[in-house]
Amino acid sequence: MSTTSTQWPQSPLDAAEVAFAALTCDPAPLSIDLDQLGPDVGLPAGVMTVLAVRDWLLAHRTSFEARDAVWVEMIRRARLDGPQWVIGAVGMALPALRRYTRQLCNGYPGDPDDIEAEVLSGFLVALRDHVDLARPAPYAGLCRAGWRAGFKLRQQAAEVTPVEDVEHVIGPRTPQIPYGHPDVLVNRAVRLGILDADDEQSYIDVRLGRRAIEPIAARRGLSTDALRMRLGRIDTRIAEALASGLLTGTASPQAAEALALQAERRSKLRAARRPARQDTSQAAAAA
Helix, strand or coil: CCCCCCCCCCCCHHHHHHHHHHHCCCCCCEEEEEECCCCCCCCCCEEEEEEHHHHHHHCCCHHHHHHHHCCCCCHHHHHHHCCCHHHHHHHEEEEEEEEHHHHHHHHCCHHHHHHHHHHHHHHHHHHHHCCCCCCCCCCHHHHHHHHHHHHHHHHHHCCCCCCCCCCHHCCCCCCCCCCHHHHHHHHHHHCCCCCCCCHHHHHHHHCCCCHHHHHHHHCCCCCHHHHHHHHHHHHHHHHHHHCCCCCCCCCCHHHHHHHHHHHHHHHHHHHHHHHHHHHHHHHHHCC
C-alpha cells in the first residue's frame, strides 16, 4: 500500500489510521501469536492480525484480563521491537483516541488538529516511557496520558491573557538550591557506595526520568525483573541513607568505609553470577 504526499491526511489520527492500515494488510500483516499471552486470559487461539485483535477487543469490552495481556505485549514490543509496533499500538488505540479528541474539540476555538496532535503525543510519550507494565490496566494508563495532554492544551488556550509588562507580573524568581537536586543526591550516593556506578544512569532514567524499564534492561543485558528488583533494593538503601542523614549530611570515616565494603561485596557477587549467565546464554544459543 502506497500513499503519495498529496494523499497523506492532514489530521494526525487520520495519518495514523493510514499507516496502521498499511501495516495490517496483505501480504505480511502485523500479527500477534495469542497463544503466547497465556492460556487462561480468555483470548482466541492462534495468530491474529493486530487489526483483528482490535476488533475482538472492541467486541469484548469487559474482557479486562485479555485486554491487559494484549496491551502488555503491544507496549513491550513497541519499546523493544521497532517503529512498526509503535504504529500498531496507536492503531489499536485509535477508537479511544478519536473519542477523546471529539470530546475535547467540542467548543474548542482553535484548530482541532492541534488537539489531535496533543492527544497522540501524550499517548506516545506514555507508550515509550511512562506506563509501568508491572501495574494493572496499562491500556487505561496510555489513554489517560493522551486525554491529559489534550485537556492541558485546551486549558492553556482558555487561560491565555494579554499582559503588557510580563516581567512586572512575574516578578523576581529565586533559583532552586543546587544541592537539593535529585541528580546531585544520586551522584553523592554513588560516591558513598550506596549506589553502584554501573546502576547510576539506569536509576536516574527510571526513577527520576520516568523512562520505560524494558529497553534499559535490554541494553544492559539484564531481564526486566532483575533490573526492577535491583532498583528496588537501591530505593531501600537510599531511603535509609536519607532517613539517617547520611546522604544529606557528612559521612563519618567509619560509615564511608562500611558503605565501601558493602559496595565491594555487591560487585563481587555480580561478577560471580556473570559467568553463569553467560554459560546459560551460550548453551541456549547452541541448542
